[in-house]
Amino acid sequence: MLNPGFVIRRILQIIPTLLFILVVTFVIVRLLPGDPLSAIAGDRVTDADVARAKAQYGLDRPLVLQFVAFVERVLHGDLGRSFVIQVPVSSLIADRLPVTLLLTGMAALFAILMAVPLAFVAAMRRNRPADAIIRGAFQVGLSMPVFYIGLVLLTVFSATLRWFPVGGYGNDWADHLYHLFLPALTLAVSLAAVLMRNLRAAIVDVLGAEYVDFARAKGLRPRLIMLRHVLRNALISTVALLGPTIGVLLGGAVITETVFAIPGVGRLMIDSIYGRDYPVIQGLTLALAVVVSLIFLLTDLLQAALDPRVAQ
């Protein structure tokens, strides 16, 4: 049973984090050289055009006033409108964020499905050929760049075998899952490698622990020992790892979304940074910060559920 005080404390901790992120992104995007209009129209804008656009978007006002206006709008639930494509940022995020969450969610699931059984096999057959093969395969998976894995999968399973479409997102749920299969697999490879290594080490540790010896001595059946004692305890450290790796996963999503032509937030973020589209960069950073904070919260709660000492 979770300690309610711990849960509330953890939720409250999110607020200063979000505030800090709000300030940092606001300042950083403005420290970048370049302005939205020049970034889009390039050679053709004149100084008068730039001045006109700056006035139109309020970019000619002092930074502090711009920040106050921005925070006021955010508190009213208004993330502003994209300078470049003239669409409300909230609707852009509403369109794009579910795509990336589905992609990363599928990737995380694939990674777990790959990592957990293999970690078990590797740990149980420690230092035997099976262990060496599994670890070697994941070493390869970890060292291959994401875009390369993506292109290899596309070339083999889409262009040659024609089992999957070459990129895109599809039109309904079944279609989305079908389109996202290869990209999620691409993302899952490196994540699975990290999880596998960690879980294998944890299982090896736990197998040598005294309470496992004790359980064995009690005459418990090996399967029960594995599930109740080894897995539960080994998972604690791996679950703690899940949170931080979500950040890595979102980073990988940027590349995966480009290679597979998926309209998610990763590509939107890159395009917005290139276009110096301030409202989109700020809104998106905030949305991602909320998502990541929630994931950290969930992993902490999960960890606390697995190991009540965490909540102390």
Place this chain on the structure above:
Amino acid sequence: MKASFRFAVTASLLLGASVAAIGSGSAATRGGIMTYGRYADSLFLDPVLNDANVDIWVLSNLYDTLLLPTDDGKGVQPGLATAWTVAPDGKSVTLTLREGTKFSDGSPITAEDVKWSLERAHDPKNGIWNFLLEALDSVEIKDPKTVVLALKHTDPAILPALSTFNASIMPKKAFEASAGATDADKAKTFGEHPIGSGPFMFQSWSRGSEMKLVKNPYYWRDGDDGKKLPYLDGVTFEVIPDDATRILKVQSGELDGAEFIPFSRVEELKANPAFNMVLFPSTRVFYGNLNVRPKLTDGTANPLANEKLRMALNYAADKDALIAIVTHGVGTPMSSFMSTATPMHVGEGTEFPLDVEKAKALMKESGLSGVTFSCLVLAGNVDQVSTATALQQMWSEIGVTLKIEQVDNATITSRYRAGDFSMRLSVWTDDIADPNEATSYFAYYPTIQSQHSGWKNDEVDALYEKSQSELDPKVRAGQFARIQELYKTGPIVPLFETPYPVVLKKSVKGFVQIPLGNNIFVATSLEK
């Protein structure tokens, strides 16, 4: 050489057209939806307030103009206007509107729509393209079928200007009924679901993913079979930013065509019998832009202010090698700062053919030694990085050290706009079939200080101003010839021009990308 190049371009276009005709038999097949892979999505579908090529190049499918550019991008043909006359004094243009034309929502196109659209496009408060219609003073409706454009001064480029995207005719009533307080706000709502009178109409748009256009049932032009164009039922644009994926999608049959094929893949796709790898003539030029101000922003002396050094750099740059390395042989050397597809272009072969000895002599004359400067390069852009690296090596032979600075586009833009650069690599394409746009940006100081280079030539400025109202095409051509001659000492290192590489399935006929970049699907068909 120029004549033969032009002949080659024309011949290839004619050949393309005749092949299309033969391939389709007597008439093109009707029906089908063409899917086309783009490297980036459109941003904003308003023809006046838009900024970027990703919009401009597809707008002509949604909107129609009074005049249309010809397929070679150099002339005009009838559009929503069937006839036009420029007054003998050049101060007005009378246009006869086509009978019975309608917008895609079925409402008739009136002279009032024409007047409102052109006046909006001309308003300096609206976007950066108003200069195209700068000469326009007012639009008078003479009768429901005749409009007269009164000009502030004669403008030899007024007809091509009427065929550019920003002169699109839009439905005044529908636009004004859009939600929003100001023109810009209305444009935002209207641009979400635009209505025009082009061959296709807007159906849906999933941003960053795909845009669907369907046949406009009210379109006025007839096809070869005597029935209304377009032949296609629709066009779907799919956004696939990754080059390799875009090509894979064509190869797997999911796309009928794709744009911006990397030059390195052109040969391979040409050899594949399933595809038609087309290199459409373009106005796209690659060049090095030099800052020629006497001092750099940090106060140090700028060696590039020395004309002899600039000449030396030009003669020491091996354009043929660059074309081989960067474009895999697809490009041709620049022979002027304007592309060969720009009207009134003058020049033959390579503007500064490779001559290392001459370059060394020029270096001596310049009195400079141990010259070092840096070049801004778009990070991750393979074409630019390899161009800069090759130039670095070529120029080391004449004692010039080139440092390469890789940064992102917005940084490059802000630095060169502020004059805080020595050199940058850049690409240019014309938006109008006239030499005025390129000249205004490259050579005429008042617009943007000659590409923010700080180069100023009083004779060029005076000639350009005269050319803006000169009605005699011969005299005008003479003015532009002289400007191009004077610009040889100018602030650029002309490198090469490249075509638009588009891969199409063999079944696609009649697709054109004109030298100005516009993607024309009006007479495209999908054959069996």
